[in-house]
Amino acid sequence: MAEPRANHSSHGDANGAPRRGFMFQFLTGFIGFAVGLVPAAMGAMFALNPLMKKKNAAGEGGGGGESADGFVNLRVTAESLPENGTPQEFKVRADKVDAWNKFKDVEIGTVWLRRNKEGEIIAFSTICPHLGCAIDYRSSDGDFYCPCHTSTFNLDGEKQNSIPPRNMDQLEIRTDEQTGELWVKYEKFRAATHDKEPV
Numbered sequence: 001m002a003e004p005r006a007n008h009s010s011h012g013d014a015n016g017a018p019r020r021g022f023m024f025q026f027l028t029g030f031i032g033f034a035v036g037l038v039p040a041a042m043g044a045m046f047a048l049n050p051l052m053k054k055k056n057a058a059g060e061g062g063g064g065g066e067s068a069d070g071f072v073n074l075r076v077t078a079e080s081l082p083e084n085g086t087p088q089e090f091k092v093r094a095d096k097v098d099a100w101n102k103f104k105d106v107e108i109g110t111v112w113l114r115r116n117k118e119g120e121i122i123a124f125s126t127i128c129p130h131l132g133c134a135i136d137y138r139s140s141d142g143d144f145y146c147p148c149h150t151s152t153f154n155l156d157g158e159k160q161n162s163i164p165p166r167n168m169d170q171l172e173i174r175t176d177e178q179t180g181e182l183w184v185k186y187e188k189f190r191a192a193t194h195d196k197e198p199v
């Protein structure tokens with residue numbers, strides 16, 4: 001007479017298989033959750049770190065202040081510029097922020113400001129579009145002058161010889177209606193290119 005056979009059904013619990021399956025699924029799910037949690041937590045840390053937040057109000061912070069759309073307060077009024085159009089040089093100062101540090105009131109560049117014939121205020125970067133030397137104003141000749149390759153620009157920033165690939169880089173500028181202070185969008189552009197390409 002044949003002996004009864006042991007039950008080896010996959011649903012049986014003779015060897016604890018269902019319990020091991022449950023533990024395996026649980027551990028797999030937990031590890032997946034933990035792995036996903038790390039980048040999420042790091043993202044939250046960066047988002048919550050006040051040093052990572054951009055200033056969102058004009059004038060907030062140190063230096064001349066920087067607006068949310070990248071304009072920097074030059075702390076000079078249009079009225080203070082010469083009416084005869086003579087350019088004036090101004091330092092651009094703003095707070096600089098990297099991942100974890102904040103440097104207050106750092107010099108980030110220099111601009112030329114002047115009134116044009118129509119009385120509008122125009123701003124130019126002092127960086128030569130040829131190879132990046134500093135452009136001076138020559139009062140004796142009434143023009144802008146780059147000493148590196150003896151290039152000149154008229155007071156509207158137009159190049160007067162063929163060495164620079166483009167005119168001086170004009171920058172966006174606006175006036176605070178309440179204070180009359182001028183704000184410039186300070187940008188740097190690639191050297192030696194025909195078109196203005198922000199870097």
Ligand code: FES
Nearest residue numbers: 128130131146149
């Ligand atoms: S860097 Fe100004 S002309 Fe060459």
